[in-house]
Amino acid sequence: MTFQCPPINTTWSGWALYYVVPVTSLCPNRRRMGSLKFYNCEQCGNDFVSRTALRYHFRAKHLGKVHCEKCGREVLRETLQDHEAANHERMTAERQGCFWDMPPKREAKFVAIEMSTSCRMCPRKFGTIHSREHHEKQDHQFTASKRAQMATGFSPDNILDYKNPTELKRFVEEKLRPVPGPASIACATETEAIINLIKECFPLPIARLIKGGSYIKGTDTQGWSDVDIVLFSEAFENLEDCKKKLPEVIDDLGKRLKKSSWASRIMMEKRTQSSLRFHFKCYKNHHGHSFDIMPCYDMLGPAPSTGFKQSFYHKIYLCNDTDEIQLYSMSLLQYQVEFIKASTMKVKDLIRLVKHWFRTSFAKPTAQNKFRRLPSSYAIELITISIWQLAGKPVFFSLIQGMRAILMLLVRYPEMCIVWHKHYSPNSMIFKKAFQKQTRPFILDPANPTLNVCENSNAWDEVAHVARRSLLKPLFNGVQAKEPWLFTNDW
Template identity: 65%
Template structure:
């Protein structure tokens, strides 16, 4: 872990070795400039009106912001983009996080006290009031882990039957199928589970052809599911632009699974070469069509699943705990902040895996220590920079472009070198606040870091901007 102190520019995030270098940079690059609220670029204060007139005509602005002005569509994206720069109160889009935060403070009076009031609400099911590691372990074993035995076997049989039904109801021949979601990764809980099904078909000649035929295929599949013999156990939801969604009542109606069915053109095939994967990464990097970008990204689902699925049982229990903490520690969104978006489940999964890897990948470990490490890292969200090299290397040009991004938090998808999984949230400051409040609760009161979690000692809960930065993770 690096002990070198850097001085970060508050405007662009660039790091400098000395205060004098930072001052020179600020005078040369930022002095006399302000942010444009529409595109986030820095322009001279005197030239702002001219910039808006030339670069932000009505037609251009309409085209630029169409995608993210549509909340319902944005929530259905397989790969989220730029959501972190939308206001959580009015959903107005901004070019930078800084300009969005300034708008929230000035126009909505979103002060620190208001943020605390609107973010924190520990429910009766919260585990932060527990007082011992033993209680936490018992909670995971009895309340979070799926119940083994006959119930689990019956559940597996019924989900397999539903997947066979999906293949029958899809109007095009299915050549390959990929399964994902918490159920397949092995991180589902007793009261929540989701299953993603990716259907590949040779009937799609290309990604462009898939997009053109997708809506009709989804409508036909949804119609057939409604008429199937299982219809009384399937609660259909509204189709998204890329998928059919429904809730399935499982074994004896004791629980349900949330299914997300996504047809796609098979851009990689069952055994892709390194060259083919690099070609897909190159295509993703240069793709400017939002819909096509989603469909290309779907092809990487299997690698996302494998990355999480390969973890140990203890890590999967830690992931369940972190997700339970998220579900039971935050206040519900209101009309005032209805556009607030907390981090995705996938982002929390990757953060949990990251702290475990920093600890040296122990097979057996204290869940209390693991959860404490996750919360302490969330407090320092503005310094998070996590990268894995499982499917791309540091010299890969697409990876370089993404990793040089100054946005924080930054967690690069292990399977996709253009996707920062943190960009689907605009409420990381709320996450940090609730994490800090959680660390003050009885569960963590007076609990020191123990081996192999001693690295968390350098993560100060207060004034984290002056502390040493967590290292970029590189397993190689």
């Protein structure tokens, strides 16, 4: 694992680096750099060297498409209703006979691929983060004070008003860490039973099954966990056949689960393009699990060679279809799970603490900033592990020291450049290309050299603001860096 910020083809100003192309006053859609003119697409923010290239791009990428008001995604006008039905319709608790509170909302996709260059206030997307930020200031008056107001929302159950490490440790043990004993055993038994039910109800023969999510990784909490199930079937002839059959397979699985003996404890949620989602009330209704069931064609296999894995990465890198990228990425779930699962119990407690901080420190999105996206839970897990590794992988450490180090890093998010090389070589062409076009913050998925997990969030400046405010709270009052966290003194 490396944590560094190498120079990128231009001059530095400290750690943060942005190259700004000035906009000419001659034409609102034209940019000038030296003697060259660049024509800007208002729809997505990309630049082109001629009007002809811009016109060709618009016809190929945007003509006949509209933005979905609920998610901001660009879809064909004639398929908008189908898109909304597949992605946004949610059956109400009353219709499903639900008897528990709705758990926290999960990420919209298994592997998030929305870019950080999309606006927080409207569906528009841009070619660079700078152009997106310029648009937010000019068109939405997104000033620093407005950002602070829309970002900060400390709830009464946050941990920042605690006065000492003992209170924090007690909170983690009593409120966050799953309770061991008979309840935990019963929960594991019921979770395994529902997975077996899914296998029985799956309409195709199953060649291989892999499990993921916070419950499997060991980063779940007392009241909430998620479980990802990927079902590989040889009934899918290839990737295209899988895409074609997925809607029917997912619908069939959902119908069978609704008719099962466990139907009263299952509440179906939204169905995505590639998965079936539902909430399962576990063990005497004390808590719930959010299940994400994903059928897929097995493109990687259980034990791929290094060469085959490199070829697999190359296919992902060349793929421009977002739905196909989702299917490719499902094969990598087992490696992502193994990476997080290998952490110590103390690190997993720190992950739980940071996730709790995210849930209790940020204001809820409103109609005005409904396109805001905070970092994914997977990004939070990777940031926590990287900080622990920077400290030398201590077995025992202070949770306050670890939490403080993470918040200090979030304040300096443009400096984040985190890479692991367990599954891909630093000399591989795919890694080099991904690294060369990186945007900051940069955390490369340890199982996928084509994915910067930070790109999903378009609100890192809000994260930094809330982290800065949090460091001023009583929990960190007078706290100084101690071994092995002294490296934070340089921040």
